[in-house]
Amino acid sequence: MSNLVAVAIAVVFWVGASLLIGLVGSRLSLGTLRSIARVAWWLRGPSVGWYRRQLQIETWKDRLPEAGGFGGGMSKRHLLTRQRSALERMYLETVRAELVHTGLLAVQWVPVLWLHAGFRVLPVAYAVIANLPFIAVQRYNRLRLSRIVRADDHWSIDE
Template sequence: MTGVVLSIAYWVASSLVIGLACAHIPVRILRLLGRSAWWLRGPSPHWYRKAIYIGLWKDRVPEAGRFGGGVSKRHLKSRDRGVLERLYLETIRAELVHTGLLMVQCFPIVWLKGGLLVLPIGYAVVANLPFIAIQRYNRARLSRLVGIEDRRILDE
């Protein structure tokens, strides 16, 4: 039981640390990352709607974009090109948070034993993969809206 309590404390602490660290990544770094073709790869928005029914559940998950001074991605404040470009960059920030968490939240397997070994892996997957999918879905939609396939749009 102590291992489970320690795991929960570790998950909360790692979420806070990684969330705060990523909240302070400068926009210029997000632009630099956004210029990489890697962020533009992946399934189309159509795939996310048909394969994992993202439209049915994405608005029901928590959104912590404002945590640590970040920007909420829940609703479009405006359809202004600058706002859409910033939202695109925020999807990169959010994906960095959840990818980082996915990597570190499996660590409690070090102190858990027996059947509890599946707990950290299950938690890391369930707590992060849906959010990564949402960011990729939103980024694919936003890239079409503002023409980010042309990476020069992300130049300062």
């Protein structure tokens, strides 16, 4: 297989995987997201301050594209209201977005299996560049929201 064909297949794979994982993620129920959010390890990791100091996340996070509305999900670009139910929904949407980007990170390296050795860095670089910034933003936003919404609290939103 020529390098051009192999790269073209990798691009088709990336687009297909992105659409499929995004669609599956958008179909996760709020109850499923709540169950995931209640797992204690979900909030472990760096503090809000670490994201601000080390990643300077406030300077670039708003420049990332937002596809939360894809497939019936909810955009995370702006809060429409500060009611508890809206904050809880935004919290759950950060869980959804992190799951989607983690899933993408897990599969987007697969083209390494058919790419020529000189091109194998492409899928790994793409997976990291296309997903880690989004994962960082979702964790940062979830940590900020967790001050108001606790995963073990009674939720005021329904399916």
